[in-house]
Amino acid sequence: MNAPIRALLSLAGFVLLWWGAVWGFSIPAFLLPSPGAVIDRLVFLAINAELWRHTTTTLGQILGGFVIGALLGIGTGAAFARLPRLERLFTPVILLVQTAPKIAIAPLLILWLGLGPGPKIVLVAIVTFFPAMTGALTGFRYIAKAYRDLAQIVGLTTWQRLTRIDLPFAVPPIVAGLRVATTQAVTAAVVAEMMGANRGLGYLLTAGQESSDSPAVIGVIVILSLTGWGFYELVRFAEAKLIPWRSKA
Amino acid sequence: MITIEAVSKRFAGPKGEPVDALTPVDLTIPAGQFLSIVGPSGCGKSTLLRIIAGLETPSDGKLTIAATGVARPIGFVFQEPVLLPWLSTLANIRFPLDTGGVPRAEADATAHRLIKMVGLQGFEDALPHQLSGGMRQRAAIARALSYDPPILLMDEPFGALDLLTRDRMNDELLQIWRATKKTIVFVTHSVEEAAYLSDRVVVMSARPGRVRAIHDVDLPHPRGEATKLDPRFHQFMATFRRELK
Numbered sequence: 001m002n003a004p005i006r007a008l009l010s011l012a013g014f015v016l017l018w019w020g021a022v023w024g025f026s027i028p029a030f031l032l033p034s035p036g037a038v039i040d041r042l043v044f045l046a047i048n049a050e051l052w053r054h055t056t057t058t059l060g061q062i063l064g065g066f067v068i069g070a071l072l073g074i075g076t077g078a079a080f081a082r083l084p085r086l087e088r089l090f091t092p093v094i095l096l097v098q099t100a101p102k103i104a105i106a107p108l109l110i111l112w113l114g115l116g117p118g119p120k121i122v123l124v125a126i127v128t129f130f131p132a133m134t135g136a137l138t139g140f141r142y143i144a145k146a147y148r149d150l151a152q153i154v155g156l157t158t159w160q161r162l163t164r165i166d167l168p169f170a171v172p173p174i175v176a177g178l179r180v181a182t183t184q185a186v187t188a189a190v191v192a193e194m195m196g197a198n199r200g201l202g203y204l205l206t207a208g209q210e211s212s213d214s215p216a217v218i219g220v221i222v223i224l225s226l227t228g229w230g231f232y233e234l235v236r237f238a239e240a241k242l243i244p245w246r247s248k249a
Numbered sequence: 250m251i252t253i254e255a256v257s258k259r260f261a262g263p264k265g266e267p268v269d270a271l272t273p274v275d276l277t278i279p280a281g282q283f284l285s286i287v288g289p290s291g292c293g294k295s296t297l298l299r300i301i302a303g304l305e306t307p308s309d310g311k312l313t314i315a316a317t318g319v320a321r322p323i324g325f326v327f328q329e330p331v332l333l334p335w336l337s338t339l340a341n342i343r344f345p346l347d348t349g350g351v352p353r354a355e356a357d358a359t360a361h362r363l364i365k366m367v368g369l370q371g372f373e374d375a376l377p378h379q380l381s382g383g384m385r386q387r388a389a390i391a392r393a394l395s396y397d398p399p400i401l402l403m404d405e406p407f408g409a410l411d412l413l414t415r416d417r418m419n420d421e422l423l424q425i426w427r428a429t430k431k432t433i434v435f436v437t438h439s440v441e442e443a444a445y446l447s448d449r450v451v452v453m454s455a456r457p458g459r460v461r462a463i464h465d466v467d468l469p470h471p472r473g474e475a476t477k478l479d480p481r482f483h484q485f486m487a488t489f490r491r492e493l494k
């Protein structure tokens with residue numbers, strides 16, 4: 001049985017259980033609506049409340065923040081690997097920002113940057129930055145000595161060593177870091193939206209909560225889960241393409 | 250020519266205490282000579298080879314390498330293959346040529362010729378993890394030969410090969426050596442290999458690493474099946490074996 005079919009069957013089973021529970025225990029709809037009610041609600045939101053626009057808003061913020069955070073993180077990690085003194089200088093600050101709960105940073109960002117996409121993108125970039133940086137630092141720092149010897153013997157220039165040996169070796173830990181970052185990026189975007197926004201899936205969640213609209217809340221959660229999952233699979237796909245010698249080994 | 254004068258190497262051991270990997274060694278290797286080094290594990294064979302390659306600086310003594318007018322005088326076959334895991338066999342062998350600015354067509358022709366020589370036809374496009382250990386080692390040998398360095402340093406290059414392939418690679422190596430007049434320094438655990446291939450054999454002993462004896466192996470060239478029947482060949486092997494104890 002291949003992976004997509006297995007995933008589909010597993011999901012179908014889950015929905016069936018959900019249906020059975022709502023039916024069998026007669027759970028009131030305002031606590032746990034049936035899957036059908038959730039779908040109805042999503043269709044309604046799609047037609048009347050620009051669900052699609054809220055979704056693309058959130059997706060755009062996740063993607064934008066992710067790319068910015070990843071690039072900055074990889075660059076910083078690479079620089080730190082080359083200049084340990086720079087790393088020692090910045091590590092305390094970075095640790096401080098990293099250990100601060102991201103939810104606690106969100107209100108500050110909103111105060112500074114307003115209700116637009118700015119604070120969301122920044123928060124997503126922050127949570128993406130750390131795993132990307134750690135991955136790049138590991139990848140660039142711990143290249144087996146034997147490969148440095150090889151570079152010296154065949155007379156590589158510094159640039160050649162960086163692009164032909166160091167960078168390819170750093171790809172696996174970087175991608176591993178980015179894989180971790182995907183789920184955190186989705187969470188960060190939604191958290192920032194819930195704290196202050198006038199559009200986006202996080203805004204829909206808050207609005208749904210305030211109007212006790214549990215089918216809408218659950219529907220948005222489902223969309224967010226699917227988004228996170230798809231994002232994760234995308235990075236895994238990139239991993240398999242970029243690192244064929246790992247995925248098959 | 251490689252001149253080694255009173256070269257020694259001291260490492261820091263696991264507890265920071267000094268470890269004499271190599272007590273002062275004197276050795277002159279004339280250009281074009283095939284020299285083998287045999288010795289027990291840990292006697293400093295790799296260390297000596299790495300010092301010659303410039304990968305390790307001697308703690309004391311002087312190393313001179315006269316290889317005039319060559320950009321990359323040294324080819325090194327490491328004890329491990331050290332292939333780049335994302336490159337095909339062909340691209341790995343071509344790697345020094347690509348980075349050295351050799352035109353693509355020329356590099357390809359050289360790489361294909363070497364692939365045939367080390368018997369890896371049909372595996373040009375395979376990634377290293379799809380090759381066996383012995384195949385990887387042969388690819389590494391082809392890579393070291395690709396840019397035709399005048400000095401070839403080989404650290405137990407055939408240790409991972411079966412006897413038949415090993416014999417064949419020995420003969421290929423002798424043929425390359427005859428054709429190109431390279432200086433070859435060859436580390437091995439096999440006294441038979443040392444006697445069969447070399448002009449000169451250095452026997453080392455361990456703790457501390459030092460040169461125990463040096464022998465001129467004046468068996469006639471070219472070497473082949475007849476060499477292995479020569480009683481003097483067996484005398485050399487017996488001598489080396491005795492000195493290794």
Ligand SMILES: Nc1ncnc2c1ncn2[C@@H]1O[C@H](COP(=O)(O)OP(=O)(O)OP(=O)(O)O)[C@@H](O)[C@H]1O
Nearest residue numbers: 260261262268270289290291292293294295296297
């Ligand atoms: N980088 C290093 N740091 C500390 N000690 C080292 C280092 N490299 C080698 N040594 C020590 O130097 C000694 C000689 O090592 P070397 O690798 O030259 O041995 P070898 O003769 O090549 O052995 P083998 O046949 O097992 O490959 C050993 O005792 C080893 O522990």
Ligand SMILES: [Mg+2]
Nearest residue numbers: 294295328404
């Ligand atoms: Mg060794």
